[in-house]
Amino acid sequence: MQKPSLQLYALQLLAILILLAITTAINHSIFSTLGITGVTLLYLLVVVLAAYFCEFLVASLTAVLAFLAINYFFIEPRYTFEVAHVESWVSLICFLIVSIVVTSLVKQLKFQTLQAATATKHAQFGRTLAENLALAADVDNLLQDTCALLQTEFDKPFGIVQTLENKKYAMQIKSGAIEMPDSSLLNWVLENGKAISPYTNYWSKSAHWLLPFNRLPSLDSIRDPILVVSNISEDDSIEIFSAIKSCVDQISLAYQRLINIEKTKQAELSAQEEAVQNALLASISHDMRTPLTSILGAATTLQQPNLDALQTAHLSALIASQARYLAATTDNILSLVRLESSAQIPMDWQSPEEIIGGVTALYKNRDEIVNFEVHINEPELLIKGNASLLMQALTNLIDNAQKANLHHQPIEIEVGKTDNRINISVNDRGNGFSENFDASHINKFSTSSAKGFGLGLSIVQAIAKSHDTLFTIHNREGGGVSATLSFHAHDVENIDAE
Amino acid sequence: MPNNKQILIIEDDLQISQFLQSSLKLNAYHSLCASTIAGGKRLFNEHKPVLIILDLNLPDGDGRDFIAYVRASSDIPILVLSARQSELEKVACFDLGADDYLAKPFGVNELLARVKVSLKRTAMMSLRDDLYKLDDLQIDTANNSVLLNKKTVHLTPIEFKLLFTLAKKPGKVFTHRQLLTEVWGAEYVDDTHYLRIHMGRLRARLEKNTAAPRYILTEVGIGYRLATT
Numbered sequence: 001m002q003k004p005s006l007q008l009y010a011l012q013l014l015a016i017l018i019l020l021a022i023t024t025a026i027n028h029s030i031f032s033t034l035g036i037t038g039v040t041l042l043y044l045l046v047v048v049l050a051a052y053f054c055e056f057l058v059a060s061l062t063a064v065l066a067f068l069a070i071n072y073f074f075i076e077p078r079y080t081f082e083v084a085h086v087e088s089w090v091s092l093i094c095f096l097i098v099s100i101v102v103t104s105l106v107k108q109l110k111f112q113t114l115q116a117a118t119a120t121k122h123a124q125f126g127r128t129l130a131e132n133l134a135l136a137a138d139v140d141n142l143l144q145d146t147c148a149l150l151q152t153e154f155d156k157p158f159g160i161v162q163t164l165e166n167k168k169y170a171m172q173i174k175s176g177a178i179e180m181p182d183s184s185l186l187n188w189v190l191e192n193g194k195a196i197s198p199y200t201n202y203w204s205k206s207a208h209w210l211l212p213f214n215r216l217p218s219l220d221s222i223r224d225p226i227l228v229v230s231n232i233s234e235d236d237s238i239e240i241f242s243a244i245k246s247c248v249d250q251i252s253l254a255y256q257r258l259i260n261i262e263k264t265k266q267a268e269l270s271a272q273e274e275a276v277q278n279a280l281l282a283s284i285s286h287d288m289r290t291p292l293t294s295i296l297g298a299a300t301t302l303q304q305p306n307l308d309a310l311q312t313a314h315l316s317a318l319i320a321s322q323a324r325y326l327a328a329t330t331d332n333i334l335s336l337v338r339l340e341s342s343a344q345i346p347m348d349w350q351s352p353e354e355i356i357g358g359v360t361a362l363y364k365n366r367d368e369i370v371n372f373e374v375h376i377n378e379p380e381l382l383i384k385g386n387a388s389l390l391m392q393a394l395t396n397l398i399d400n401a402q403k404a405n406l407h408h409q410p411i412e413i414e415v416g417k418t419d420n421r422i423n424i425s426v427n428d429r430g431n432g433f434s435e436n437f438d439a440s441h442i443n444k445f446s447t448s449s450a451k452g453f454g455l456g457l458s459i460v461q462a463i464a465k466s467h468d469t470l471f472t473i474h475n476r477e478g479g480g481v482s483a484t485l486s487f488h489a490h491d492v493e494n495i496d497a498e
Numbered sequence: 499m500p501n502n503k504q505i506l507i508i509e510d511d512l513q514i515s516q517f518l519q520s521s522l523k524l525n526a527y528h529s530l531c532a533s534t535i536a537g538g539k540r541l542f543n544e545h546k547p548v549l550i551i552l553d554l555n556l557p558d559g560d561g562r563d564f565i566a567y568v569r570a571s572s573d574i575p576i577l578v579l580s581a582r583q584s585e586l587e588k589v590a591c592f593d594l595g596a597d598d599y600l601a602k603p604f605g606v607n608e609l610l611a612r613v614k615v616s617l618k619r620t621a622m623m624s625l626r627d628d629l630y631k632l633d634d635l636q637i638d639t640a641n642n643s644v645l646l647n648k649k650t651v652h653l654t655p656i657e658f659k660l661l662f663t664l665a666k667k668p669g670k671v672f673t674h675r676q677l678l679t680e681v682w683g684a685e686y687v688d689d690t691h692y693l694r695i696h697m698g699r700l701r702a703r704l705e706k707n708t709a710a711p712r713y714i715l716t717e718v719g720i721g722y723r724l725a726t727t
Contacts, residue, residue: 324605349694350694353709356709358716360710374707382691386585388719
């Protein structure tokens with residue numbers, strides 16, 4: 001609680017003197033009507049008002065002044081401080097006692113009211129802080145929100161010092177104008193796990209209060225944050241310091257909880273990555289042996305004498321086909337690795353027609369006979385994307401369609417626009433997927449085919465995700481599958497022919 | 499073997515270099531081999547080959563430096579072979595002046611087809627570099643005329659500029675950046691949507707099947723080139 005200033009005392013005293021003078025004047029003018037009892041009650045009213053509105057000292061002085069005023073002006077013999085009758089003494093002393101008792105009671109009432117209000121405010125702050133700590137989902141938000149909350153509650157600037165990787169300190173999270181404390185102070189707090197303030201007897205002249213999150217001496221590798229409080233004045237009581245310290249303990253618990261959650265997540269992620277890598281290595285080592293065996297077998301057969309031209313051509317074609325299969329698989333694995341490791345994929349305006357042209361040319365260059373039917377339902381459509389990845393996605397869908405296309409029906413590639421989306425579909429007339437198939441549950445390295453790594457659809461899905469694009473697969477009426485990449489249709493400014 | 503069919507191979511992998519030599523020899527080309535940039539420069543200066551097949555990863559540096567070196571004095575076709583798949587790498591090679599890019603692994607037939615196209619372009623340029631003729635399409639840059647099935651094709655000024663830029667070097671890949679700079683100006687290098695739309699319109703006027711074009715070929719993610727065969 002703040003101490004009242006001398007100026008406030010002087011003002012209150014002046015107001016009371018004026019009030020007493022007015023009361024005395026009124027009493028004096030109508031004394032004959034009021035009598036001593038009425039006069040005494042009016043003075044008592046002044047004492048009660050003083051007790052309610054003024055400081056205790058001023059209120060007590062009012063009681064004494066009122067006592068003297070009654071004695072001097074209204075008790076016989078009047079205009080002296082002498083008292084003629086015993087009953088007058090009794091009245092005067094009773095008045096003084098009642099005045100002092102009332103003043104004391106009002107003082108106590110005021111104090112209890114203030115305490116109740118403070119307790120309510122603290123309880124409300126405690127509730128808000130607890131909610132904040134419980135709901136915080138990440139460390140930065142936790143620190144930022146609690147810093148702001150502390151500033152509102154204690155009306156002081158707060159900051160949180162964290163240790164960077166190079167062991168330097170930074171105070172990126174702060175609320176209000178606050179300067180970075182001296183690094184020697186911060187070092188001492190971390191090394192000892194103790195707070196700095198006048199109430200701890202450590203560095204009592206410091207311009208800041210420093211409270212460590214961790215009350216134990218920090219190891220070099222683990223350096224928890226430090227709460228910094230600024231604008232410290234002599235009036236700041238130990239209660240405020242203790243309240244802030246208790247807040248730091250709560251914040252520290254929530255902080256440790258979030259750090260532990262993050263560590264657990266990181267560990268789970270690492271375990272998952274390791275599992276995927278193991279699965280990838282196992283798949284590669286197992287499935288690559290098949291085409292390599294074919295290549296080795298065909299190549300060693302070619303070294304045999306007396307092979308006729310037909311056999312030679314057949315074996316050469318086998319080697320070429322298996323090598324292409326290995327190359328395509330390597331591309332798929334590389335794409336997947338790139339997609340999962342790349343933070344930003346370069347995107348540009350692409351024409352679906354050109355991408356499809358590129359894919360059909362690719363099959364032509366590979367000497368693979370694929371019967372395509374391309375339907376571009378709307379010209380001049382542009383999508384935002386990465387050409388290589390989109391080609392990879394379409395190639396994987398076409399490869400799948402081709403494998404399923406047992407009746408050698410044409411593979412349809414269709415481009416169209418519906419509502420606000422541009423759709424590229426690859427449609428086949430194969431056997432289709434089972435009714436339970438769900439495109440969102442495609443797993444890496446899982447395949448329905450005896451040959452292959454099961455990467456094809458996973459890559460399409462990853463490419464779709466990187467392009468913020470919908471990838472859907474559904475069975476077609478009349479048999480077969482329709483796999484669609486659905487892109488958001490961006491606004492392209494109108495381009496004149498000139 | 500006539501000297502004008504000498505092809506310089508710069509490749510540090512012995513197996514690849516050997517099968518390239520064998521394949522070229524089977525197709526009546528004479529080849530010179532170097533495994534370093536320094537060796538490549540020496541053979542280039544001494545023998546003046548008609549085409550260069552260049553690997554990018556070489557023991558004494560990046561093949562792209564060799565492209566810049568050759569382009570300072572010669573316009574001969576450069577065919578890049580590389581295991582690098584990134585579009586940015588490819589575009590960088592084309593911007594430096596490479597004529598074609600073949601990603602490893604590749605089939606010999608595809609390589610030979612690309613060699614043939616590059617040499618044909620050089621031959622066409624030496625005959626008359628202002629006239630392009632393939633199947634039913636004839637582009638005469640000297641007379642500003644484009645004929646398809648012997649009928650004049652009416653093009654907008656931008657379509658003319660685009661087509662004539664490609665026709666300057668048929669078979670050579672022009673990157674998006676090169677075309678945007680040439681046709682619209684250097685300040686438009688990032689406006690690839692202009693290029694896509696106008697190229698789509700140009701194809702609609704010239705091609706029978708725009709999804710499988712005959713004349714204006716797309717190098718996906720890189721640029722465009724005019725077909726030569």
